[in-house]
Amino acid sequence: MKRFKKLSLLLLIGVVFVSCSNDDDVQPFNEPILNNMEYGLGEKSNSGVSGKATFNQLESGSVQLILEVEGTSSGNMHPAHIHMNSAAEGGGIIVSLEPVDGATGLSITEFSSLDDGTAISFEDISDLDAYINVHLSSEALGTVVAQGDIGQNELTGESKSYDLDERAVEGISGSVLFEERMSGEALATLSLNGTPDGGMHPAHIHMNSAVEGGGIIYSFNPVNGTSGMSETHLGALDDGTAFGYADVLEVDGYVNVHLSSDALGTVVAQGDIGQNELTGESKSYTLNERAVPGISGTVLFEERVNGEAQATISLDGTPDGGSHPAHIHMNTAAEGGGILYTFTPVDGTTGMSKSNVAALNDDTAFGYADVLEVDGYVNVHLSSDALGTVVAQGDIGQNELTGESKSYTLNERAVPGISGTVLFEERVNGEAQATISLDGTPDGGSHPAHIHMNTAAEGGGILYTFTPVDGTTGMSKSNVAALNDDTAFGYADVLEVDGYVNVHLSSDALGTIVAQGDIGENELTGNSVTYTLDEADVTGISGSLLFEERISGAALATISLSGTPDGGSHPAHIHENSAAMGGGILYTFTPVDGTTGMSQSQVEALDDGTVFGYEDVLTLDGYVNVHLSANDLATIVAQGDIGANN
Secondary structure: OOOOOOOOOOOOOOOEEEEOOOOOOEEEEOOOEEEEEEEEEEEOOOOOOEEEEEEEEEOOOOEEEEEEEEOOOOOOEEEEEEEEOOOOOOOOEEEEEEEEEOOOOEEEEEEOEOOOOOEOOHHHHOOOEEEEEEEEEOOEEEEEEEEEEEEOOOEEEEEEEEEEEEOOOOOOEEEEEEEEEOOOOEEEEEEEEOOOOOOEEOEEEEEOOOOOOOOEEEEOOOEEOOOOEEEEEEOEOOOOOEOOHHHHHHOEEEEEEEOOOOOOOOEEEEEEEEOOOEEEEEEEEEEEEOOOOOOEEEEEEEEEOOOOEEEEEEEEOOOOOOEEOEEEEEOOOOOOOOEEEEOOOEEOOOOEEEEEEOEOOOOOEOOHHHHHHOEEEEEEEEEOOEEEEEEEEEEEEOOOEEEEEEEEEEEEOOOOOOEEEEEEEEEOOOOEEEEEEEEOOOOOOEEOEEEEEOOOOOOOOEEEEOOOEEOOOOEEEEEEOEOOOOOEOOHHHHHHOEEEEEEEOOOOOOOOEEEEEEEEOOOEEEEEEEEEEEEOOOOOOEEEEEEEEEOOOOEEEEEEEEOOOOOOEEOEEEEEOOOOOOOOEEEEOOOEEOOOOEEEEEEOEOOOOOEOOHHHHHHOEEEEEEEEEOOEEEEEEEEEEEEOOO
16 A cells, blocks of 8 residues: 655755665665655565565655565565556556665665656656566566556555355366455456366356356456466456446456366356345245155245345256256245246256346346245246146245244044144244145045134134145145135134134035034143033933133033933033032033934033133032933933032
8 A cells, every 4th residue: 555755854964764674774865755655565476575665756856766675585686667557467667677686675766757758757656557576587577576556556455355156167166356446447366276287267257147147248367277366457348348346346247267268168166246246145945845756945045235136946856857947926835826937947957046036027126125025936847848747836935934833633523534633834924824634535535624613512604715625635735814704814813713623525515524623712721620420310321521621711511421322312501509409500511412422512601691611610519410301301311510519
């Protein structure tokens, strides 16, 4: 970095001492220095030589240039020059300097014109398009031991580095560093690891992102395979358009490094730059196995500086040589919907696809932020000729699952052997994915399923219709966002609903329930109490009464009797007081079915409307009677004390 120093005129002293790299040597000058500026000289050719160049403004109007370097040896003289252009470009000599003395590392030159006689002043130095070379010797001018850009080519300290990732050749990767010059142009340095000795690797800036591809807009100096390095001055594109450091930061482009000039189709390292750089923000979604066993993976969206996104689909299990179309579709996967965006097809051999996401297929702007909010899902298809076969699928954006879920049991009902669960999974948007999973359903069947109001014991009308259960798979997936009457109904509502789920035998046999379960506030907590119902007036009839606590605080009451005659219907009640004392009816159960010996009732209020739930059962001063029939209530077939009387 150059430095300017305002110095007082040393008119009374008359001598200025300038220190050099050897503290024992001091060079006197008999002319005052008005200002100076300093530039660094970096090591070249692994020489171990480096230092600085100081330009002094002399009172006479001449320019004094002092080169001070370390690493030189006694007995050597090192020619030095100021050259035109930047060091990365190279250029002819414009000022010949005194050689650097290897013993002292010092060179002092005073000049007021270029070698061609053009006048130059101290003020002109900062505007020079130039650099300084210190050479190994007069016989080896081709070997530069120290070098530094000066004037408008000096680096400001502002820089930007981009990664160059491995591509077609394993083990080759690195970076490209752009450093701002005082002129606003840039020094571009490509640094690669893993390049083979002796190779030369062409490198370019291309238009667009790497996943889109595009034509060459700028050619770097080729990368030297032995050193893995390339330095290039960046001031204009290949077509002559001005292009400097600030333009690099805004360019819609990427960098390719190629295997050789004869194999430009083989890219060994690649990276997006400018507005296509990735910010580090990303979002990954799971793509689950669907029609083809063993194929699954992820789709990763990575934010670019310009707000667009790089999408990478990574699948395991795809067959070699295949090509798998992939799209973003509208709605959830459970609902299905039209194509919004088309990805680059997945390569079956690698399982990979990369796409730039900037707009939907209809040209609507669509970037990274839009991905996070989209009401959509991703399908990967078997082939362009078999789009109906989906091999991997996943919800994205607002349809992503949060990880919160609730599962309810669906118990066997009219058809032996059919039972399972209904799983509700919360989406980011508050809606829910509902998955019904049943065992025992017959192949080829289709089983309508609904959420009904109230408890299963009470029964009630349909609130929500699921996608029918496929009998062959026993599965059904639905998006739960609204009830059938369009009332909003999402995951949180499921947890609170006063409802239950029915799965029916078929659309022609809705009266036959094959699986059923209470959900929401009607779910059972696991707390329960059982009371014995003893034989009373009819020999051989006895059983039990089970009260199970619900989330709501109400109770499910299940009467189970043995010995009841087929076809009968047995009224049952909770009475006040103990059985020995007798008392009036407090609560009426659903009558016991004589054929099954069963009755299920919802217990949340007494017959007079008084709130009465599970906790009230435990402390009740009461008993239960099961009667012979509605026409013969006087005949008690089973009886037992409950609550405080047990």
